[in-house]
Structures are given as structure tokens and as C-alpha cells.
Amino acid sequence: MPSCYLISYPTVSPLLAGPLLTVDAAELGLQAESSIAAYVSSGIVLLLVATAVALLSRRLGVPYVTGLVLAGLAITDFLPQSIGLDSSLILNLFLPILLFEAAINTDISRLRSTVKPIVLLAGPGVLVAAGVTATILRFGLRLDWIPALLLGTILAITDTVSVIAVFKEITVPSRLITIVEGESLFNDGVALVLFNLILLSHLTGSVSFPEGLQQMVVVIAGGTLVGLALGYLSAGLLARSDDNLSSILLTVALALGAYQVGHWLEVSGVVAVVVAGLMVGNVGLSRRVSASNRVTLYSFWEYAGFGVNTFIFLLVGLELKAVAFWQTLPAVLLAVLAYQVGRLLAVYPLLALVRRVDRPVPLRWQHVLFLGNIKGSLSMALALSLPLTISGRSNLIAIVFGTVLFSLVVQGLSLPWIVKRMRLGVASPARQQTETLRAQLIAAKAAQDELESMLRTGVLPKSIYEEMRSMYQVQVARAERALRDLYDRWAVEVTTGQRDPAGLDAIRKRLLLVEKGALSEALRRGIVSETGAKERLQQIDEKILLLEED
Known part of the structure; x- marks a missing residue:
């Protein structure tokens, strides 16, 4: 018999066996009850701290998420139960909720008007930022290529919550908000796919560039199809339902289920959630759904997103250690420099290409997109999910955590002041x-x-x-x-x-997009010929390019 099965048991009298087992079970139950009570007490403390931070951040002019991180750093030793940041919890619960909340509130027509800069930033932009960051860290910290590429990909992810929080307090052009929100919707998906491909290369030994590119396309396309299918089915159910509570349960199941179905089918669950949310927000919540039902759903998801962000950034503060940050400060500063260089080479050259095919993105907007390169919870979650076989895993986690702390505090506090000085939305x-x-x-x-x-x-x-x-x-x-x-x-x-x-330019542009959509639909149905519609489509495109949205 193998040694692992050789377990010795103490001899216990049959008369004493029952009472002893009962006492043990009772003790285990008391321990579990006390542990749950401690977690509940910790949750209450976190809620009270979040409320205080919300009130103080408005009065002091500090971004809410930065205040949460600082508060988490301050209260770590005062909680009755230690609460840690769990990567599985973030990836499987928090991330789908945040993505779905952003997608359900996004107007596809607004995305369509800024699709070219969004695609460039969320696609090639992530690859450029990750590659440049990884190269600098590879030689600056003398890392192997796999850890360097993983670290570069983790730091290429931009947490847009802080930037959007600034936009809610300061008037900025709506097109800039659309670009930031659109990039955030797809940035996470591309970065996660790239992260998994690098891990696959680590596990299998090698993945060629054509194979990696093919897998990335398949994973993203598969996630899109999953999101379209689930979103279409849910949109039909929402149109037939007048019960607010049932609609809420359906959308929650869709948000969490789309991610799990995508993961089960080995495609991008993040892309599936985003596409499903866009389908529900733009098709499911149409005029066929009652106004009260729409208001209830939007209010629920606004609260869900706010609550999840609150707990995430408090947990980020609880997880970060100021002492460890000072110990890894040189490596953290190099990492900050590396991801800023990567973001610089991704934003300015790529958006310069937009000038040739679309309305140019103003230089001041590009400054905001570059300076708003703030890191957050997803970067920390990916760092914690690194396998034990990665060399220097503990050092990589420490660098990511320090970088997130520096980003949220330094960049998070300076961004509102910088945006105000630029006077973007006067x-x-x-x-x-x-x-x-x-x-x-x-x-x-x-x-x-x-x-x-x-x-x-x-x-x-x-x-x-x-x-x-x-x-x-x-x-x-x-x-x-x-x-x-x-x-x-x-x-x-x-x-x-x-x-x-x-x-009025925004209204004119919206009307021109409606005209273009009607002509495209007529072409698809064969109502008009391509030669008949080509000239009018070209005129509409020229008018759209001449208009400057606010």
C-alpha cells in the first residue's frame, strides 16, 4: 500500500466515539460561525469607510478611487478579519459586472463614430505598449523574455475607472469620453487574450507568431459570436418581460454567464460580456421595454458598478504594503517609466494615423489619453494569477503592486489638475x-x-x-x-x-449617420444599386469629416 494511504487512527472506545465527534463538529461549527461573523464585521467596516471616503473626496477634490486605496492602506491593521484580494474573484465576478455595466450604458452609434481611434488603441495600441514595456523591463531588470512579456502585458492594461471619475466632475468633450470608454471596453479583452497566449507559450515551450495571431483572432471572434448569441436571446426575453426584478436577474445571469460560457468554450469571455452588454443596451432595452423597466435596470447596474469599484479599490489598498513598496521602489520607478514610454509610443503615432482616415484627434485629447494611463485591480488580479512556474513570480507581483500604488496615488491625484489646466470643456x-x-x-x-x-x-x-x-x-x-x-x-x-x-454639429452628425445607415440597409436589401448610392454616401462621408463634435 502506498505510504500516502498509511494513516493511523487513535483507539477510541465506542462509548466515547459519539460524544467526541459531536464536540468536534460543534467546535468546527463555532469556528465557522465566528469566521463568518468576522467577515461580516469587516464588510461593515469597509462600507463605513467607503461612505466616509465618498464624502471626504468630494470636499477635498480627491478622486474617489484614489481615496479608497489610501483608506485601504490606512485601515489594514484595524479589521477584525484579514481580507485579501483574490484574483479568481476579480476575474469571474467583479470584472464581468464592470464590463457589462459599461457596455449596457454605451450607445453603439457613438462607438461607431469613433471606432477607428478605439480600434487602434485597443488593438495595436495594446500590442505596442506591451512590447515596448516588456523590452525595457527585459534589459532594465534583466528578466527572461516570458516574465518580461507577462509583466509588459499586465502593465499595458489601463484602468479607466479613475479617468471616467475625473470626467464626471469636469466637463470634457463627449467624443473624448466615447474614445476613453470604448478603449476600456475592448482593451481588457485584447490584453487578457495576449496574456493567455504568453502563458500558453510558457507551458508548451513555443508558439509561433502566425499561430499566436490565429489563436487571438479565433478567441476574439469566438467571444463575439458567444456575446451576440446570448445577447440576442436575452434581448428577446427582456422585450417580453414587464417584471423589473426578473429583468435584473436575467441581466445578472447574462453578465456572469457570458463570461463563463466563453471560458468554457475557450474563447474570450471578456469580449463575450462586452458584446452581450452592447446587445442588451442597444437592442434589448429598446422602446418595446417599458420606461420604468429601463430606469430600474440602469439604476441597478449603476449601483452594481459603483459598489464593485468601491470594494475593489478598498481591497487594492488592503493588499498593498507600504513597506514592500519602498523596498522595490527602484524597480517600480523603472516599471512606471517603461509603461509610460509604451503608452506614449502607442497613443501619439497611432492616433496620428487617424488623421488620414477619420477626423483627427486633437493633441490635447491625446495628452489626456497618455496621462490617464492609470493601473488598477485587473493588473493586480493578473499578477496574482501568475503560475508558480514563472521565474521570479514574487518579485513580479511586488513590482505590479508597487506600480499600481504609484499610479493610483500620483497619477490619480494629478490627473484632475492636469485636465482642468488643459481647459478641454469650456x-x-x-x-x-x-x-x-x-x-x-x-x-x-x-x-x-x-x-x-x-x-x-x-x-x-x-x-x-x-x-x-x-x-x-x-x-x-x-x-x-x-x-x-x-x-x-x-x-x-x-x-x-x-x-x-x-x-448643433453633434445633431447634424447624428442625422448624417442615420442617412448613411438607411442607404447601407437599402444597398443590402437591393432596393438601390451601388452606383446610385455611391455618390450620396461619399457626400455624407465628406460632411461627417468636416463636422467637429463638441
């Missing part, structure tokens, strides 16, 4: 007034549409419907009259040389 009084009136008009029109639906379904009697509709009609008339006056003033200002003071 809107004219006419533009601000126009946006306010548009918001009033959109809200009143949406309420009128809902009243029409309530009258048609018998929820409201006609007398009450007419009374409430007339109230909203007064708001609509006032907003339309004020907008008309502003547009008349805008027409005069344009003749004096001012460019789009009332912000």
Missing part, C-alpha cells in the same frame, strides 16, 4: 443654455410618449391623460420657443465667424 453660455433646454425638451417629450402608452393600455382615463399631457405641453412649448430664439442668435453668430455656438 463651453460658451449659449452652449450651456442649449444643453439645459434640450434636457428639458427630451424629458418632457419622453413623459408625453409614456402618457400615450398609458392611455392606449387603459392605465389612465382620457380626462386625466389630457390634463397631464397639457401640463407637459406647456414645458415643451417653453423649451422649443427658447431654443428657437437661441438658434436664431446662433445663425447670426455663425455669420460673424463663430463655430457652432449652440452645439
Whole structure:
């Protein structure tokens, strides 16, 4: 018999066996209960700390996520139960929730208008940043190529939560927000696929460039198909459901399930979640879904994303050790320099190419995209998931953790000040007034549409419907009259040389995109010939390129 099965048991009287086992089980139960109670107490402490950070960050002007990390560093020794950052928890639970929340709130038409810079940054941009970072670290820290490439890929991931948090407090152009959000949606997926390919090369010995490229395409395309299929099925179910709670459960199951199905089929679960979220947000939550159901879903996912980010960055602070940071400071500073050089060579040259095929991305926007290269929880999760066979694994983890701490504190605190100094979103009084009136008009029109639906379904009697509709009609008339006056003033200002003071270029572009979509659909169905539509499509493209969105 093998030695591993040779287990000796003490001789116990049959009369004592039952009571002894009962006592042992009771002790185990008490230990488990005390452990759960300690975790609950730690969770309560974290919630209270997060609330205090939220209040103080607004008053002090500190980014919320940076405040959370600093708070986590400060309270590590005061928690009743040690809580660690688990890579499996982040990758399988937190990451799908964050990706789905971002995707469900993303308008595909906005993505389509900025698809070229987004694709360049999230595709070749990740490869360039990872390659440059890995090369610098390979020779600067004298690492082997596999650890250097893994470290470069981990540091090529940009945590966009901090940047978006800054944008929520400072007015910036909507197109810049779209580029940042769009890159964040697909940046993680490409980086994770590249990370897994490097690990595969480590395990198998070698993977050629054509094989790696083929696997990357297959994994991303497979994840897209999984997301489309699951998103389409869920969109149909949402359109048939009027129960808010059931819709919430369905979207949660979709977010977590799409990631697991993608992982089970050995394709990109991240891409599957993103595509499924885009399908639900742009197809599932259409006008066929009641307004109350849409509001409930959006509110739930906003809270879910906020809650997950809160716990992630608190856990990041709990996991980071200030003492270890100072011990690895030279390597951390080199890593910071390396990923900044990689990001620089990814942003400026690639976005310079956009000028030839699309509207140019202004240089000040490129500065924000470069300086907003902040690292976060996903980088730490990938570092913790490194296999034990990687040489110098503990040193790599320490470097990543120190880099994340430096990035969140130094870059996170300086980014709001830099964005304010650039004065990216200084809107004219006419533009601000126009946006306010548009918001009033959109809200009143949406309420009128809902009243029409309530009258048609018998929820409201006609007398009450007419009374409430007339109230909203007064708001609509006032907003339309004020907008008309502003547009008349805008027409005069344009003749004096001012460019789009009332912000109509975004509306013109949206209408042109609708025209282009209708022509493309007509071509697909064979209603018009290619020669008949080609000239008009070219005219639309030229007009779109001439327009400058706000």
C-alpha cells in the first residue's frame, strides 16, 4: 500500500466515539460561525469607510478611487478579519459586472463614430505598449523574455475607472469620453487574450507568431459570436418581460454567464460580456421595454458598478504594503517609466494615423489619453494569477503592486489638475443654455410618449391623460420657443465667424449617420444599386469629416 494511504487512527472506545465527534463538529461549527461573523464585521467596516471616503473626496477634490486605496492602506491593521484580494474573484465576478455595466450604458452609434481611434488603441495600441514595456523591463531588470512579456502585458492594461471619475466632475468633450470608454471596453479583452497566449507559450515551450495571431483572432471572434448569441436571446426575453426584478436577474445571469460560457468554450469571455452588454443596451432595452423597466435596470447596474469599484479599490489598498513598496521602489520607478514610454509610443503615432482616415484627434485629447494611463485591480488580479512556474513570480507581483500604488496615488491625484489646466470643456453660455433646454425638451417629450402608452393600455382615463399631457405641453412649448430664439442668435453668430455656438454639429452628425445607415440597409436589401448610392454616401462621408463634435 502506498505510504500516502498509511494513516493511523487513535483507539477510541465506542462509548466515547459519539460524544467526541459531536464536540468536534460543534467546535468546527463555532469556528465557522465566528469566521463568518468576522467577515461580516469587516464588510461593515469597509462600507463605513467607503461612505466616509465618498464624502471626504468630494470636499477635498480627491478622486474617489484614489481615496479608497489610501483608506485601504490606512485601515489594514484595524479589521477584525484579514481580507485579501483574490484574483479568481476579480476575474469571474467583479470584472464581468464592470464590463457589462459599461457596455449596457454605451450607445453603439457613438462607438461607431469613433471606432477607428478605439480600434487602434485597443488593438495595436495594446500590442505596442506591451512590447515596448516588456523590452525595457527585459534589459532594465534583466528578466527572461516570458516574465518580461507577462509583466509588459499586465502593465499595458489601463484602468479607466479613475479617468471616467475625473470626467464626471469636469466637463470634457463627449467624443473624448466615447474614445476613453470604448478603449476600456475592448482593451481588457485584447490584453487578457495576449496574456493567455504568453502563458500558453510558457507551458508548451513555443508558439509561433502566425499561430499566436490565429489563436487571438479565433478567441476574439469566438467571444463575439458567444456575446451576440446570448445577447440576442436575452434581448428577446427582456422585450417580453414587464417584471423589473426578473429583468435584473436575467441581466445578472447574462453578465456572469457570458463570461463563463466563453471560458468554457475557450474563447474570450471578456469580449463575450462586452458584446452581450452592447446587445442588451442597444437592442434589448429598446422602446418595446417599458420606461420604468429601463430606469430600474440602469439604476441597478449603476449601483452594481459603483459598489464593485468601491470594494475593489478598498481591497487594492488592503493588499498593498507600504513597506514592500519602498523596498522595490527602484524597480517600480523603472516599471512606471517603461509603461509610460509604451503608452506614449502607442497613443501619439497611432492616433496620428487617424488623421488620414477619420477626423483627427486633437493633441490635447491625446495628452489626456497618455496621462490617464492609470493601473488598477485587473493588473493586480493578473499578477496574482501568475503560475508558480514563472521565474521570479514574487518579485513580479511586488513590482505590479508597487506600480499600481504609484499610479493610483500620483497619477490619480494629478490627473484632475492636469485636465482642468488643459481647459478641454469650456463651453460658451449659449452652449450651456442649449444643453439645459434640450434636457428639458427630451424629458418632457419622453413623459408625453409614456402618457400615450398609458392611455392606449387603459392605465389612465382620457380626462386625466389630457390634463397631464397639457401640463407637459406647456414645458415643451417653453423649451422649443427658447431654443428657437437661441438658434436664431446662433445663425447670426455663425455669420460673424463663430463655430457652432449652440452645439448643433453633434445633431447634424447624428442625422448624417442615420442617412448613411438607411442607404447601407437599402444597398443590402437591393432596393438601390451601388452606383446610385455611391455618390450620396461619399457626400455624407465628406460632411461627417468636416463636422467637429463638441
